[in-house]
């Protein structure tokens with residue numbers, strides 16, 4: 001039994017809940033909002049973010065008109081393989097959003113590389129997709145927040161239970177950056193977390209809560225008693 005489970009069992013009656021909706025139920029709803037909910041279902045059809053690569057599965061892509069300068073790149077995105085036609089000047093953020101419908105990828109700085117809200121994981125490293133040309137990404141493996149929500153629910157739970165979002169606009173970028181950190185350092189220190197998340201900006205000022213969220217996700221220890229009460 002984890003430390004978190006032990007602590008919860010002693011204080012289960014509060015359920016860290018609000019009214020008739022428990023925090024866990026709220027968390028599950030939030031995971032859906034960050035993950036599957038922000039994936040354009042009409043574009044991806046039956047594609048599930050955590051499903052392994054399957055060449056026979058139906059995958060729909062919105063293919064915009066391109067010029068003769070366009071090239072084909074192959075990407076693995078959230079465990080799905082794609083071949084996309086891209087213009088030389090197109091940035092990865094726009095390709096992932098517009099062609100694959102991955103709407104968790106945001107833009108808080110007009111693509112100036114200053115906010116981190118467009119962060120995706122490329123071959124294990126957090127990368128600003130607004131500063132990355134899609135045409136240079138041939139052959140890479142990409143993870144977005146939709147996939148993180150599917151494979152790391154404890155991280156999303158940590159975010160919800162520790163109030164690490166207000167408007168939520170910056171949240172996918174933080175979550176993706178935190179996931180890359182945890183993959184590299186499963187038990188990060190506070191300093192590790194601060195260093196990793198230092199490039200992500202939150203206009204709502206939720207910074208201290210991100211430390212707690214990642215700590216709870218990686219240690220299993222409740223950081224904020226009472227939580228959403």
Ligand code: FES
Nearest residue numbers: 113114115116130
């Ligand atoms: S949109 Fe701000 S860093 Fe990419």
Ligand code: FES
Nearest residue numbers: 166168202203204
């Ligand atoms: S929660 Fe609003 S910008 Fe971060």
